Amino acid sequence: MQSDQKSPLVNIAEFDSKFSYDVRYATDDNFLEQTVYDCVQCLLIPEVAEALVEANNYFCELGYMIQLYDCYRPLSVQKKMWEIYPNPGYVGNPYGSGSIHNRGAAIDMTIVKLDGTQLDMGSDYDFFGKEAHIDHPHNDTITANRKQLWSVMKKFGFSPIRTEWWHFNYDAKNYGLKVLDIDFDCE
Ligand SMILES: C[C@@H](N)C(=O)N[C@H](C)C(=O)O
Numbered sequence: 479m480q481s482d483q484k485s486p487l488v489n490i491a492e493f494d495s496k497f498s499y500d501v502r503y504a505t506d507d508n509f510l511e512q513t514v515y516d517c518v519q520c521l522l523i524p525e526v527a528e529a530l531v532e533a534n535n536y537f538c539e540l541g542y543m544i545q546l547y548d549c550y551r552p553l554s555v556q557k558k559m560w561e562i563y564p565n566p567g568y569v570g571n572p573y574g575s576g577s578i579h580n581r582g583a584a585i586d587m588t589i590v591k592l593d594g595t596q597l598d599m600g601s602d603y604d605f606f607g608k609e610a611h612i613d614h615p616h617n618d619t620i621t622a623n624r625k626q627l628w629s630v631m632k633k634f635g636f637s638p639i640r641t642e643w644w645h646f647n648y649d650a651k652n653y654g655l656k657v658l659d660i661d662f663d664c665e
Pocket residue numbers: 548559566567568569570576577578579584586604642645
């Protein structure tokens with residue numbers, strides 16, 4: 479941790495929009511099989527938080543809301559992930575260009591109905607295999623659910639990656655953003 483680093487991140491909970499949370503990295507129910515976050519928070523740089531709120535408000539008008547799996551991720555956690563699963567198709571290499579999560583400009587997410595009902599996206603979150611790929615063929619329901627997710631996210635400036643249906647990077651210039659290693663303030 480670099481505690482002298484001033485945080486440029488904002489907490490999505492401070493915005494006027496209702497999100498659902500399923501932050502498994504704050505539990506041991508994740509591919510690391512260990513708790514790597516001290517609390518559930520979605521931190522992002524302001525520009526990305528604003529775009530996400532707009533996307534969520536749009537989803538809400540359609541009868542859905544965003545369920546957040548992960549937002550900003552400290553570089554120290556990225557290193558733990560890489561140690562356990564050093565595959566650049568599924569985990570950004572912290573010793574290379576890293577992850578857009580480390581820059582507060584990527585989100586892992588799905589959408590759920592406003593009553594909390596889950597939508598079938600064809601694989602679980604952080605399933606590292608071909609069923610999670612955005613070009614893998616699935617049945618009509620899954621295809622329609624994914625289309626709903628991606629069409630709205632793209633409208634608000636987010637792009638998916640090929641191997642993970644749940645991962646979105648904000649805009650194309652984001653590798654130029656600063657990599658951060660700030661702990662969550664869980665007070
Ligand atoms: C680990 C997974 N949830 C994820 O976010 N992977 C991408 C590729 C990343 O680490 O940036």
